[in-house]
Amino acid sequence: MFNVHPAHDRRARNSSLTHPSTDTSPAPGIVYSTAMGQFDIRSYYSRLLSEDSTKSMPIAAMESLSALCDASKATTIHELLSSIEIGSKALIASVPNSISLTAGCAMFTKFISAHTHDDPRDFGAFKKKLQENGHLFAQSAREARFKIAALGVGMLRDGEVVMVHGYSRCAVGILKLAAQRNVRFKVIVTETRPSCQGTKLAVELRALGVPVAVIDDNAVAYAMKKCRSVLIGAESIFADASIINVMGTHQIALAAKKYHRKVYVATETHKFVDNFPLDQFDIPIEQDVINFDPPAGFDGPMPQTELGFVDYTEPQFIDAFITEVGLLTPDQVAERIVAMRFQ
Incomplete structure (x- = not known):
């Protein structure tokens, strides 16, 4: 299961994925798991935006949550959804105007949740499929802008x-x-x-x-x-x-x-x-x-x-x-x- 430390800064300054530390208290904004170490979703999100100025906040949020799913060591559907929820809260708390970011997090979570009704025997394979679906959803959202341009012209x-x-x-x-x-x-x-x-x-x-x-x-x-x-x-x-x-x-x-x-x-x-x-x-x-x-x-x-x-x-x-x-x-x-x- 993941936990997130309360936010004190707008952006975390740690690397996006680090090794476990002897100190079990995570730095501000880090989504933390004793099983996987630390995943700094805010830094990951900020890096996406800084590397591509054309990327919108909702898209960056979806891609960050997809990366969190990839890094997650969840063994149940509940743990996976819990990690996504906590990661979403960490992102939303990182900016003063979080409405569009919140929308991206909500749509990603709803998309993932829609594929979790069945309780699979092989959770590993099921989780991998969910992660793939998450990346496909983010990719579809990225392509929306090109469809809009074609219609608007x-x-x-x-x-x-x-x-x-x-x-x-x-x-x-x-x-x-x-x-x-x-x-x-x-x-x-x-x-x-x-x-x-x-x-x-x-x-x-x-x-x-x-x-x-x-x-x-x-x-x-x-x-x-x-x-x-x-x-x-x-x-x-x-x-x-x-x-x-x-x-x-x-x-x-x-x-x-x-x-x-x-x-x-x-x-x-x-x-x-x-x-x-x-x-x-x-x-x-x-x-x-x-x-x-x-x-x-x-x-x-x-x-x-x-x-x-x-x-x-x-x-x-x-x-x-x-x-x-x-x-x-x-x-x-x-x-x-x-x-x-x-x-």
Whole structure:
């Protein structure tokens, strides 16, 4: 059986897999087993993200849990599921905004659990099959982005102007594939301060020959009439098809509604979360956005974490979701998330 030491740091600093120590007290964040030594799932997860900047948090979580299963010496189904649960908790506790990571952990756990109804005589062979299924599930999730790009390209028309906010890997994949297929379009990119994700996107699209205009975040309403549609990503999609995404998404959706512009959300279904927040301040994330008592000498906006602030956008401001399973309306997304409860 595994145990995890309570978190004290955002990221553990030990190697991902080490040998047993005479000290049976694990370091912070390490999933520990006297049978196998220590598996630092946080460091493994962090390394995946640092080695591949295109990898999303849910995918990195799934791959980390797959690695934990590979390292596990569990001898029963209960022990294996217990190790996955504890590893998931260790990952979720490691970041301040863990919603999308939580979704990845939950879907991986549900997928594994769905294959554990039978009590096999040969647990070793059964466990190996579960591990293989886990890796296949993670691989399928990785491929979702390519399917989304292929579907999204078909929605771009020659001569179209698209507004983009933030740097969604799914949205960027659609635009890059469209450029490679010689679709003629222009992009209005919000700067997306303070991360300046929009500037990064502008550099990449211009290198592909796409005309790009970068605007200040406070120029969204001014520029909205010049585009035909808005393309954004999402960190998570909730049970009513509302989303959270990089801060500023909500005001863009409001401006799009005002000027009757379509809003499309490009996202993988592994970001669907069976949760139902009520408004901006009900999302399960602590953000120090509004602070009436800032530190002495601090006159600007509150500094953001490395993940950045996010906001909440209701489903009535979204026209459709571009996913790997097809183009879905908000109602269809909500139905799929509710159906997840019974799978």
